[in-house]
Amino acid sequence: MDLPKNAFKAALKEGRRQIGYWCSIRDSATVEMLANCGYDWLLLDTEHAPMGGTDTLPLMQAAAPYPVSCIVRPAWNDTVEIKKILDCGAQTVLVPYVQNAEEAERAVAAMHYPPRGVRGVAGATRASRYGTVKDYAKRASEEICLLVQVETVAALDQIEAIAAVDGVDGIFIGPADLAASMGYPGESSHPEVRKAVVDAIKRIRAAGQPPGFLSLDMSFCREVAEAGGQFIAVGVDNASLRQAAVTRREEWR
Incomplete structure (x- = not known):
C-alpha cells in the first residue's frame, strides 16, 4: 500500500x-456527520475537550470515508x-502553546x-496501515504536517524565529489565550486583540508560513482572511449545537 497523501499539507503548500471546523465532542457519529459537511479540515481537540490522544482513533476512522482532513491537537x-x-x-498535528524556536x-x-527526530518506531499501527505501507518509517515525513500554536504576547515576539524552524508547516494564532495574555480574559474579540492577531497573521505570511486562526466571530474571521489567513476554523461543534438548541427554544416560547 502507498503512503496516504496529506491533502491539507498539499493545500497549504499550494x-x-x-x-x-473544531470538534470537541468525543463521538464518532458526530464527527462522521461533520465530515460530510464540506469542510476542508476538522480539528480533533484533546487539549480543551474530554478526550485523550488515543480517543481520536475512532474519530479519524469515522471521518476517513469523506474528503476532509483531520488535524489533532494534543x-x-x-x-x-x-x-x-x-x-x-x-x-497533521497542532501543538499548543509554543513560545519560541526551541519549543x-x-x-x-x-x-x-x-x-531527524525522536519519534518511537512501531510496526503494525494505523499510521502505517498496520504494516502495509512500504518503507513507512523512511517516508512518513513526506506527509507529516506540523502546525504550532502561538497564543501569548511573548510568543508573538518570536514569530519570525518560530517560522524559521525547519519542519514547521504553519502557525496558528489562538485568540482566547492571547486575549488573556494581553489582559483581556474572555474578550477574544477585543479591539486590541484583533489588532494584535491581524498584525501576527501578516507577519506569519511575510515570514513564509501559512497562518491559521479560530473564532466564532465571523467578522473577526473575515478580517483575518483578508489579512492572509490560510487555514481558518469558523465553528465549534458544542457551541453550534447549543446555539441551535437555544434559538429553537426561543422560537417556541
Whole structure:
C-alpha cells in the first residue's frame, strides 16, 4: 500500500485557503456527520475537550470515508502524547502553546523518526496501515504536517524565529489565550486583540508560513482572511449545537 497523501499539507503548500471546523465532542457519529459537511479540515481537540490522544482513533476512522482532513491537537508539546497520536494515524498535528524556536524544534523532533527526530518506531499501527505501507518509517515525513500554536504576547515576539524552524508547516494564532495574555480574559474579540492577531497573521505570511486562526466571530474571521489567513476554523461543534438548541427554544416560547 502507498503512503496516504496529506491533502491539507498539499493545500497549504499550494497556497489554497482551507476552512475548518473544531470538534470537541468525543463521538464518532458526530464527527462522521461533520465530515460530510464540506469542510476542508476538522480539528480533533484533546487539549480543551474530554478526550485523550488515543480517543481520536475512532474519530479519524469515522471521518476517513469523506474528503476532509483531520488535524489533532494534543494537550501539550509532549513527545509521548504526540507519538501516540501519530501512531493512531494523524498526519497533521497542532501543538499548543509554543513560545519560541526551541519549543518549536522540540515539536518537530516529536513528529519525525530518527535521525531527524525522536519519534518511537512501531510496526503494525494505523499510521502505517498496520504494516502495509512500504518503507513507512523512511517516508512518513513526506506527509507529516506540523502546525504550532502561538497564543501569548511573548510568543508573538518570536514569530519570525518560530517560522524559521525547519519542519514547521504553519502557525496558528489562538485568540482566547492571547486575549488573556494581553489582559483581556474572555474578550477574544477585543479591539486590541484583533489588532494584535491581524498584525501576527501578516507577519506569519511575510515570514513564509501559512497562518491559521479560530473564532466564532465571523467578522473577526473575515478580517483575518483578508489579512492572509490560510487555514481558518469558523465553528465549534458544542457551541453550534447549543446555539441551535437555544434559538429553537426561543422560537417556541
